[in-house]
Amino acid sequence: MGVRHKEFVIEGVQFHPESILTAGGRAMLQNFLNMRGGTWKENEESQKRMQDAIQTNGVSTGSQNATLNGVSSPKVANEKKGSILDEIFARRRISIEAQKQIPSQRPSDLQASYNLNLSPPQISFPDRLRKSPFSLSLMAEVKRASPSKGDIAPHICAPEQANRYAIAGASVISVLTEPEFFKGSIEDMRAVRESLEAMPNRPAVLRKDFIFDEYQILEARLAGADTVLLIVKMIDEDDLRTLYMYSRSLGMEPLVEVNTEAEMKTALRLGAQVIGVNNRNLDNFDVDLETTSRLMGIVPRGTIICALSGISGPDDVKTYQDNGVGAVLVGEALMRAHDPSAFANKVLGRSDGHKHSHDRHKFLVKICGTRTPQAAKVAIEAGADMIGIILVEGRKRCVSKERALEVSEAVHQTPRPINNHFELGSEGPTVAKGYFEHTSTFFQRSDRALLVGVFQNQPLSYILAQQKVLNLDVVQLHGSEPVEWASLIPVPVIRRFGPTDPGLGCRGYHALPLLDSASGGTGQRLHIDGVKWALGADNGLRVVLAGGLNPENVETILSNLNEYSLQLVAVDVSSGVEENGEQDLGRIKDFVNAVRRAERK
Numbered sequence: 001m002g003v004r005h006k007e008f009v010i011e012g013v014q015f016h017p018e019s020i021l022t023a024g025g026r027a028m029l030q031n032f033l034n035m036r037g038g039t040w041k042e043n044e045e046s047q048k049r050m051q052d053a054i055q056t057n058g059v060s061t062g063s064q065n066a067t068l069n070g071v072s073s074p075k076v077a078n079e080k081k082g083s084i085l086d087e088i089f090a091r092r093r094i095s096i097e098a099q100k101q102i103p104s105q106r107p108s109d110l111q112a113s114y115n116l117n118l119s120p121p122q123i124s125f126p127d128r129l130r131k132s133p134f135s136l137s138l139m140a141e142v143k144r145a146s147p148s149k150g151d152i153a154p155h156i157c158a159p160e161q162a163n164r165y166a167i168a169g170a171s172v173i174s175v176l177t178e179p180e181f182f183k184g185s186i187e188d189m190r191a192v193r194e195s196l197e198a199m200p201n202r203p204a205v206l207r208k209d210f211i212f213d214e215y216q217i218l219e220a221r222l223a224g225a226d227t228v229l230l231i232v233k234m235i236d237e238d239d240l241r242t243l244y245m246y247s248r249s250l251g252m253e254p255l256v257e258v259n260t261e262a263e264m265k266t267a268l269r270l271g272a273q274v275i276g277v278n279n280r281n282l283d284n285f286d287v288d289l290e291t292t293s294r295l296m297g298i299v300p301r302g303t304i305i306c307a308l309s310g311i312s313g314p315d316d317v318k319t320y321q322d323n324g325v326g327a328v329l330v331g332e333a334l335m336r337a338h339d340p341s342a343f344a345n346k347v348l349g350r351s352d353g354h355k356h357s358h359d360r361h362k363f364l365v366k367i368c369g370t371r372t373p374q375a376a377k378v379a380i381e382a383g384a385d386m387i388g389i390i391l392v393e394g395r396k397r398c399v400s401k402e403r404a405l406e407v408s409e410a411v412h413q414t415p416r417p418i419n420n421h422f423e424l425g426s427e428g429p430t431v432a433k434g435y436f437e438h439t440s441t442f443f444q445r446s447d448r449a450l451l452v453g454v455f456q457n458q459p460l461s462y463i464l465a466q467q468k469v470l471n472l473d474v475v476q477l478h479g480s481e482p483v484e485w486a487s488l489i490p491v492p493v494i495r496r497f498g499p500t501d502p503g504l505g506c507r508g509y510h511a512l513p514l515l516d517s518a519s520g521g522t523g524q525r526l527h528i529d530g531v532k533w534a535l536g537a538d539n540g541l542r543v544v545l546a547g548g549l550n551p552e553n554v555e556t557i558l559s560n561l562n563e564y565s566l567q568l569v570a571v572d573v574s575s576g577v578e579e580n581g582e583q584d585l586g587r588i589k590d591f592v593n594a595v596r597r598a599e600r601k
């Protein structure tokens with residue numbers, strides 16, 4: 001085991017001597033001192049101060065490191081000095097030490113947040129790898145730059161990139177969080193995790209960084225990591241074990257990285273369940289794709305082996321599949337790919353997953369403002385998918401309790417015409433799906449139409465009571481109700497938004513947003529450009545379209561939105577199927593027929 005330098009203290013902060021032997025390290029120290037109102041000048045006196053600090057601390061096997069929960073932070077093993085990795089580790093050490101001094105980011109702050117259960121829900125990293133439906137799992141990396149390649153894709157938006165990877169079938173999203181050499185940040189990883197929120201079968205999130213301190217592991221968990229990287233080469237075995245156990249204590253099985261047989265043996269002694277074999281030698285950056293297959297021989301069954309680095313396409317993956325490698329990590333090639341989703345699909349041997357032009361898109365139809373059981377029956381028999389009743393006191397279409405019960409009974413008992421039955425998706429259970437893509441399937445019910453109760457700025461207790469009494473299948477919130485209410489209502493919620501309203505695309509709350517003008521039920525049309533803007537800004541968004549639709553205009557409106565038709569789940573009409581203020585059975589049928597014609601175009 002390598003000897004260690006004792007840390008020294010400047011302005012009350014402990015630093016590792018290796019950290020400031022480089023110009024970059026000194027620049028970071030300068031930043032730190034600036035932040036603290038101190039100065040560090042490259043003059044004789046400061047250099048002497050540094051030399052003295054190094055000499056007086058000298059060579060020692062002890063350590064005086066910062067502690068978290070009373071456990072001392074492990075050190076970078078000294079014999080590894082000299083490589084680029086040492087420099088990165090040394091710089092990370094300085095910046096992490098500086099970060100720990102910032103009120104709100106001190107170890108005690110992180111621990112307090114963790115104790116308050118503020119870390120996002122996690123999934124098991126090894127389980128997620130094992131559940132991949134493909135012959136080998138993909139760990140797709142967000143990496144803007146690297147020390148060996150320089151800039152790769154500095155302008156990418158991390159959560160956008162991660163979403164593409166997820167939908168394409170990646171089991172893990174690896175996010176580089178090191179800022180200087182890789183141009184990443186913990187904020188990238190937090191945003192990536194947020195972008196996967198409420199996505200069924202989301203990928204696991206890996207914090208890829210240079211980890212030497214429990215502090216970084218706790219920080220990762222609070223930002224939403226499901227696993228962290230531990231590099232055997234850079235941490236001595238006792239410290240590695242401490243970090244490994246700490247990560248597991250937070251529910252994160254780490255990815256343990258090795259490059260040689262000796263390192264593999266260390267990882268196995270640790271009991272690591274997931275071992276990444278780096279095909280890149282970190283001293284000289286040489287890549288040898290056979291490294292992974294070579295080291296497989298000594299690995300017991302059940303351990304998941306991942307090939308890391310240098311994989312540039314499906315051809316590289318073939319041999320790994322044959323050798324029983326569980327996963328491949330692809331970074332640079334995906335970041336440089338013109339179409340990362342298509343590239344990821346190819347690596348996984350998956351068809352592109354896109355809908356083809358011959359797949360006819362079906363728009364659900366909601367007939368709202370229904371006031372009689374007869375109208376509900378006619379609408380269902382004409383092919384309507386949802387029947388809405390207005391439960392807003394004072395509005396002209398509001399139905400009495402008795403009438404609402406009658407309509408409810410009609411909706412629950414009227415069978416649907418046979419040609420309205422849905423073919424439900426057969427996608428495997430472990431491929432991630434967009435949140436709204438998933439929730440829109442709630443509304444595709446084959447046996448009967450759904451009953452929707454429309455509310456506007458009424459108390460939550462009233463809404464909950466009505467849902468129960470009327471056996472509502474869906475609740476529509478048409479006022480300024482808090483978005484969070486959707487999680488407190490036991491059936492799917494449709495919530496009204498204007499196209500530029502905040503919260504429209506919030507995942508995890510409303511099952512579908514409904515685009516309409518503010519008051520509702522007035523026949524006021526939405527500006528088509530606004531609708532296009534909202535749909536174009538977020539291609540994972542799915543909506544119900546309402547506002548001034550009628551049998552005469554709905555075909556044209558749908559054809560104007562043709563480009564976005566996959567995002568339009570349903571169309572909704574209230575005043576447009578009325579004649580002289582009453583629902584007109586003929587107009588209801590005309591509306592449904594007009595929508596069906598639009599589907600065929």
Ligand SMILES: O=C(O)c1ccccc1N[C@@H]1O[C@H](COP(=O)(O)O)[C@@H](O)[C@H]1O
Pocket residue numbers: 368369388390392395396397398454455456478514516519520521522523524546547548549572573574575576
């Ligand atoms: O229709 C109503 O009277 C109503 C009252 C209160 C809130 C919402 C209401 N209707 C909703 O408005 C849209 C579209 O209506 P329109 O076609 O423009 O008349 C639809 O979502 C109805 O559910």
